[in-house]
Structure formats: C-alpha cells, structure tokens
Amino acid sequence: IGGIGTVPVGRVETGIIKAGMVVTFAPAGLSTEVKSVEMHHEQLVEGVPGDNVGFNVKNVSVKEIRRGFVCSDSKNEPAKEAASFQAQVIVLNHPGQIGAGYAPVLDCHTAHIACKFAELIEKIDRRSGKKLEDNPKFVKSGDSAIVKMIPSKPMCVESYTEFPPLGRFAV
Structure with missing residues (x-):
C-alpha cells in the first residue's frame, strides 16, 4: 500500500497479533516488527483467532513474502520450514x-x-x-x-x- 509500506493479509489461526510484536515469516525466516493491525479498514488493538487481518510491517518488501508463508511470534515457538x-x-x-x-x-x-x-x-x-x-x-x-x-x-x-x-x- 503506497505511503504505508507492506501490509500482509492473513487469518489468525492461534494466539494473537498486535502492534509492537516481533514476528517471523516462515519458511523465509524474515523477522520484523508489527507496526499496526487492522480488520475491514479499522485499526485493532489485537487480532484474535478467526480474524482476517492486515498488518503493517517494517523493512519488508512485498517481493519477500508469498502466499502460504506463516507469520508467528518470534519469541514463542516461531513456525519453521519442514524439510520433511x-x-x-x-x-x-x-x-x-x-x-x-x-x-x-x-x-x-x-x-x-x-x-x-x-x-x-x-x-x-x-x-x-x-x-x-x-x-x-x-x-x-x-x-x-x-x-x-x-x-x-x-x-x-x-x-x-x-x-x-x-x-x-x-x-
């Protein structure tokens, strides 16, 4: 989104997502900070399971993330790539x-x-x-x-x- 930066979109499956969290995208291994979270163009304090959210992230280009990546809390069992x-x-x-x-x-x-x-x-x-x-x-x-x-x-x-x-x- 021009002027704002990269806004990945996804469904919260477990846990929460909120501004200030450091998250990791798997399988790419990219880590970044969540700047803000929104749903239906409205700012949210946090996204909870079942919410389809957009979240603004710092210093990550749209080209670095793809459909199928999993975003998770870097400090709490972050999702990882499975070789098998x-x-x-x-x-x-x-x-x-x-x-x-x-x-x-x-x-x-x-x-x-x-x-x-x-x-x-x-x-x-x-x-x-x-x-x-x-x-x-x-x-x-x-x-x-x-x-x-x-x-x-x-x-x-x-x-x-x-x-x-x-x-x-x-x-």
Missing part, C-alpha cells in the same frame, strides 16, 4: 494404487506445494489407528497410512496435535 514430515494419509478416492515416489500437490493452510510420498511407513486401520502392515508397497482408495512426505519447495507445516489448522492438508 510424517503424515497420516487417508486415501478417499483415487484411481489405481499410490506408491513411494507419488508427488501430488498439497493444499496446506494457504500453501499449494507438490510433496513426494518418500516412504510408506505403515498401513493403519483408519478407525482405530492400529498398525496393519509395515512398509506397504502401495495404498489405494479406502486405505490409511503413515507416510514420510518431502516438499518440493520450502514449506511450513506444523504438528497436528500442536496446531491443527497448520497440520492439516488436502490433495
């Missing part, structure tokens, strides 16, 4: 079989990134979570599995148990 992650995958409706090497595009929060099924660790019962088979060769519609995923580009994903909105994805 383990995911519980439920195959709802997919023609044929899925094996290691399959690389669909994942939609995780607002990120849209291809991630490779690097390793099928175990097939599990989708209701109970009990292990059915170690190192399955493939999975198909109706199956659930624990899979090691490797993103094709830097991506921020969190543990579902700690931050559900940032630990859920769809293919």
Whole structure:
C-alpha cells in the first residue's frame, strides 16, 4: 500500500497479533516488527483467532513474502520450514494404487506445494489407528497410512496435535 509500506493479509489461526510484536515469516525466516493491525479498514488493538487481518510491517518488501508463508511470534515457538514430515494419509478416492515416489500437490493452510510420498511407513486401520502392515508397497482408495512426505519447495507445516489448522492438508 503506497505511503504505508507492506501490509500482509492473513487469518489468525492461534494466539494473537498486535502492534509492537516481533514476528517471523516462515519458511523465509524474515523477522520484523508489527507496526499496526487492522480488520475491514479499522485499526485493532489485537487480532484474535478467526480474524482476517492486515498488518503493517517494517523493512519488508512485498517481493519477500508469498502466499502460504506463516507469520508467528518470534519469541514463542516461531513456525519453521519442514524439510520433511510424517503424515497420516487417508486415501478417499483415487484411481489405481499410490506408491513411494507419488508427488501430488498439497493444499496446506494457504500453501499449494507438490510433496513426494518418500516412504510408506505403515498401513493403519483408519478407525482405530492400529498398525496393519509395515512398509506397504502401495495404498489405494479406502486405505490409511503413515507416510514420510518431502516438499518440493520450502514449506511450513506444523504438528497436528500442536496446531491443527497448520497440520492439516488436502490433495
């Protein structure tokens, strides 16, 4: 926004955002201070979960931040890039079989990134979570599995148990 500077826009998923906070954008690792927070063109004391806010930041150019980045409090477990992650995958409706090497595009929060099924660790019962088979060769519609995923580009994903909105994805 001309004259004001860079105003990223996003949804507050957990915690708060307010002026004076030092925040970090992941996966870029950029840190900056929040100058102000607004919603629907009105200044806010703080943004809370569920709010879609715009926030003015210092010394960060629009070219340095992208859709899918996660902004978090630099002093309190800031979000980080995941080089790989383990995911519980439920195959709802997919023609044929899925094996290691399959690389669909994942939609995780607002990120849209291809991630490779690097390793099928175990097939599990989708209701109970009990292990059915170690190192399955493939999975198909109706199956659930624990899979090691490797993103094709830097991506921020969190543990579902700690931050559900940032630990859920769809293919």
